[in-house]
Amino acid sequence: MSERFDPPRDLVRPFLFEAIDIRGACIQLHEAWRQMLAGRGYAEPVMQLLGEMTAVTALIAANLKQAGRMTFQLKGSGPVDLLVLDCDEQLRLRGMARARPQLAAAAVPELLGHGRLALTLDIAAMSQPYQSIVPLDGDSVATTFEHYLNRSEQLPTRLLLAASGECTAGLFLQKLPSADQKDPDGWNRVQLLADTVKPAELLGLPPVQLLSRLFPEEDIRVFDPRPVAYHCPENRDKVRDMLRSLGQAECEAVLQEHGEIVIHDDICNHRYRFSPDEIAELFRTS
Template identity: 40%
Template structure:
């Protein structure tokens, strides 16, 4: 290991096993996590669950080889009807829980029972892809493990934790055979790496920097640690996007709102940014048959 930093900033760090076809990623979120949960003042159980979703979204986004974003979304019949975390290839993240104002539980099976977990890969150019798995496991990490098992991809496992102040996660993933061709040895190495990772406690995942975690788990294994990459909270809302949303409304409805309120103010549910529009701002919206109509 070449990186001995113990800084716990918002960042993710990749590592490779030198003698096995296995990669890993460890993420720690501090201010990016707190900025998001402070906007909505979620209940403790929801805050922790949202932190796990954020950590998982970052880990999954590190697998993207193109410009675009990854969305991790759960819908359920429980105390949290919808929860979503989104991370793009530049590791800009945002997240939200909807309809969770009355949530009181801290148990995964009560917050998100009877639902589905969707992983959506949305490239800037190219085909959008979505995979769905039922929320039948006892944690988000185990649901993600099940998703990758069912999709018949290379072995992938997750470890996630959040405590309202910090969120963290670790991913292990098999790589195509390169260093080791023998199937039995590949299976043995994969099981060994996973068994050691299961000894990691949540407090260690939250409190230790990635190099310390790697030393704690794999000090007898030769590893290569890559330069950490920063993660930050960034909403992609804008005045232009909000104006285009208004343009999708019937012109008569926009007229009615302006007559009643004098102006129209729209809030972004992710970051609470407000966008105010007066009648002069909305001329293209108010004249839907004119060439200047927004689309």
């Protein structure tokens, strides 16, 4: 394994235990994660959940082979009732959480309650999006996604995740079909070693250094990193199209009541304001 150490950038770094046929990836997000949090004011427990889900979404989306978009929606009955993460094949992320204000720390099952995890996969080459929905099953974001991946991909998977206000990070491990033939104890050994990782190491050690610390005796092939970015630009034209679809009469009724039309984009945290003159011009040109 190369001794290169990565700078603190937003990267997914895939790797492979060549002798035992186990694949994996490390992720650390710094600037992209801070951009996603900007202006949100999430309570600490909400930030933790969203950060861990951000890391695991990018880790899974890094396996997209075709142009498309992957959206995970975790919807529950608890005080954190919605987490949404969206990522495309270029690893451009966006996401949001919805929760009760002034939320106190609690165990993840208490925060989320009963609910479901839904994946929507919209690939350009597919005639329609693919959707998979499973019940929430696990006492953490990591175990919830482990159960989902074990069920959907039929490959044993381990996830270790951590998040702070400055960084979110994760370690993904997956046992490939021929692993037991190559080393019957390999998967068990790698999991035991991975379990020694501390959250501060996930968040602070560069990926190559982290792998060297956790698996010093293993032969690991480390691949080139892939950059991850927060991507949620304003799209005023899309909002104009939505207002046209509502119709002039309904827009004018809102103007009469409020004096302006204000649209809030929850996932990107953008606010769009339209004056009476702008609405009049919108329908003159439609």
